[in-house]
Amino acid sequence: MNGNVTYYFGHALTGQGVKHLYKELMEEAELVYFLQGAPTFKGSELLKELGYFYVKQGFSVEWFKHALLEDAVEAVYIKGCNRLFVWASEWALEPTLLGTKHRVLSFYECLEAEQLEKAGERLAIAMQERLSWREKCIATLNHAIKLHDEWEIITQSCMNWQALDEQVASLKTELFQAITLNKAGTRTHRLLGTLTPRGAENTVDSITKNITTRLMIKGKPGTGKSSLMKDLADEANARGLDAQIIWCGLDAGSVDMVIIPELNFCIFDSTEPHVFDPQDGRLGDRIFDIGQHCMLSKKAETDIEAVRAQYKEAMQDAMGYAKRYAEAEYTVRELLDHCLSTSLWREKTAPLFERVTK
Structure with missing residues (x-):
């Protein structure tokens, strides 16, 4: 019986x-192959071949996609035997546990010197272009983040934080009830998505395909979505989950x-640029609306509209740079x-x- 594949992005811009x-994944793995x-x-x-090889043996495989190149993969993690295969040179990852859980395989000797000499000049130009476009993309995203921070400051001034605290407390009571396990809760880390040459x-869908209860947070930027999810993760760990x-x-x-596997539960930000709504046939899907606690004044709405326009322009520029970065890559x-x-x-x-x- 075949296993299954769950898709993540391996890195984000x-x-x-x-x-x-990948350093967090290396901690999670029992055996790491540094390619x-x-x-x-x-x-x-x-x-990809390694991933399919393990899927055919019945293992669940996590597939880490490249942010720029739609069909490229930069790592696979085999659950069950907890093996990580990662193209380590891209991220300057070095083995620190040689002889135990870290193994190294070098492919540099597979490069033919004569062919490298022929391609050397074009390669140097492409690598320089790759670096230049990446720097421009990141700088523009940094500008976009600062604009987003301005947006958040405006909404935060219009937020009823006490009402949000009460809503979150009610969710905790409903979710955790009296659960406390006699073990330490563990914590793992993944990425939700990234800016690509095609947009965000x-x-x-892949991450949550087997999760029964999905809470989709609706709310404006700066209204506490990330903070409440961090709080839920802390509460879960404190209870041994x-x-x-x-x-x-x-x-x-x-x-x-945040996913709490033992409760078959996840909660996620379901606002731009990743808007989701409850799906027909998924009875565990529901909205967690915190936007109700943010009442914008006319001035706030006007101020936000000005910032939003600048933010969208910055993100559009960043996407253009990401496209050029991808071409060089x-x-x-x-x-x-x-x-x-x-x-x-x-x-x-x-x-x-x-x-x-297995």
């Missing part, structure tokens, strides 16, 4: 820089979703793919495909 959670080498589409194909994208934190793909410090990988020795690659990758008993 945020206002604070490029964010990934070291130049960025290639061949490396992505290898990770997320994998909410595990919690998974799903981080925002724009503001690196904000939370967009594609060129780099395409050039390096042509420098790989097929026979050396086949020889190097063969040992990775070992059958595992």
